[in-house]
Amino acid sequence: MSIGVAIIGSGIFAKEQHLPAVQAVSDLALKAIYSRSLKSAQGLADGLTDVDLYSDDSGAGKSFADLLAREDIAAVVLALPIPAQPTYIKAALAAGKHVLSEKPIAKDLATAQELVSWYGDSANVDKTKTLWGVAENYRFIRKWLRTAEEVQKLGGVKAFRVSMRCKTSPESKYYHTSWRKTPAYQGGFVLDGGIHTLAGLRLILGRGGNELKTLSAQTCQLQEYLPPIDTVDAVAKTASGAPGVISLSFGSEFKELALEFTCAEGVVTLVDDRLTVKGDVTDIPFEGVGVKEEVQAFAASIGNGKLDEMLRPEEALADLEILESIVKSGEEDGEKKALSLQ
Structure with missing residues (x-):
């Protein structure tokens, strides 16, 4: 059974790397795209069918929170501007979604360490059920x-x-x-x-x-x-x-x-x-820049319930x-x- 996934962000790397990588991994099924503007979400979705669009300017029922409320979406691939990412990472994890977030883990070490500590607190996330990996291709x-x-x-x-x-x-x-x-x-x-x-x-x-x-x-x-x-x-x-x-x-x-x-x-x-x-x-x-392989590793991690070592947030923290x-x-x-x- 395919894993429902959403792409969060619609920039250059999402368009050139994340979208084709998600499409190439048979275990994943792209269900939705979120961007802060509908125009940018539409740009990433050009030519796609059966993919729902969410944005901050799309009106009721189409916010990031609405996307996270969908039961058919189990995971998100997140590629937003560096300072914005922690807020979205936390929201997705708190909603029980597996997260693959782009490098760097955060804008600075203090923010990154707080994020890792937050994820490690069982009051916020059950790490045994909700996986967070940091993409470093x-x-x-x-x-x-x-x-x-x-x-x-x-x-x-x-x-x-x-x-x-x-x-x-x-x-x-x-x-x-x-x-x-x-x-x-x-x-x-x-x-x-x-x-x-x-x-x-x-x-x-x-x-x-x-x-x-x-x-x-x-x-x-x-x-x-x-x-x-x-x-x-x-x-x-x-x-x-x-x-x-x-x-x-x-x-x-x-x-x-x-x-x-x-x-x-x-x-x-x-x-x-x-x-x-x-x-x-x-x-x-x-043979490519490794994004397909890291997305494949993320999908496999969800399938077997154990995060690939290459995706551990602690590795990104050390970088x-x-x-x-x-x-x-x-x-x-x-x-x-x-x-x-x-």
Whole structure:
């Protein structure tokens, strides 16, 4: 029997990724779409049949609360502006709906920790019956998974370098999203986009001594239209004492995706889609950005009553801890920050 699901939000990512992902997962049946305006909900629903639309301006019986009252909708996939998400997450969970919410988990660590604590309180939600996962598609992309597998096979990490640099153009469709252009949250594009790379780094490092424990960062704004910062450079250290460099930029004049891991038994690098393990090269063809796989994992979690480990809110909390520590360290001219949630 299919799981009735609603998509909450109708932005670019919902249109290009969430909608096709939901449609591709046979265990899910799209029942409704909610957006704050009917026009935007209609934009996402263009060409669809048998999908009901809800919005703040649709009149009686068509509010978000009305959608949550439907017994045929068991789950929601939620992709709203970063500051707005916690309110909708809580409302859906309180209504007994399973939730898959987009990364980052929240705009800052304090908000995220309060949200996780609220979910853990049985007076608010029965976690055994109502699942909440945070979507981070990089945990489902094959090249990141394969790199993690190879690094973890080669023993403890002795040193690492991660560089993700690009330039977000003023013509970018994402830049022209109003809430991204004038961010009401820390880090701007560094939070919204950079959280992916940090999640990928954590996936590759794993635990058992490879998890990050401290970092120190410098931050800056290279492009005047990308406030408050668009570039970070950090030095970090793992629990076992291995040093690492993390460089992220959305205002760079050159483009690079390069990861290097010196391990106890050899070196692993990932440059764009080319993986090199102890000198052996493998090209990993692009197979999508992992959203279909994470939505499939969410549906499977509902089916078996146990949340996929990759979707745990605690993983998203750990991603955000690194990002926020980088931002705060940069504000304090490189002040060393300790990490406790890894």
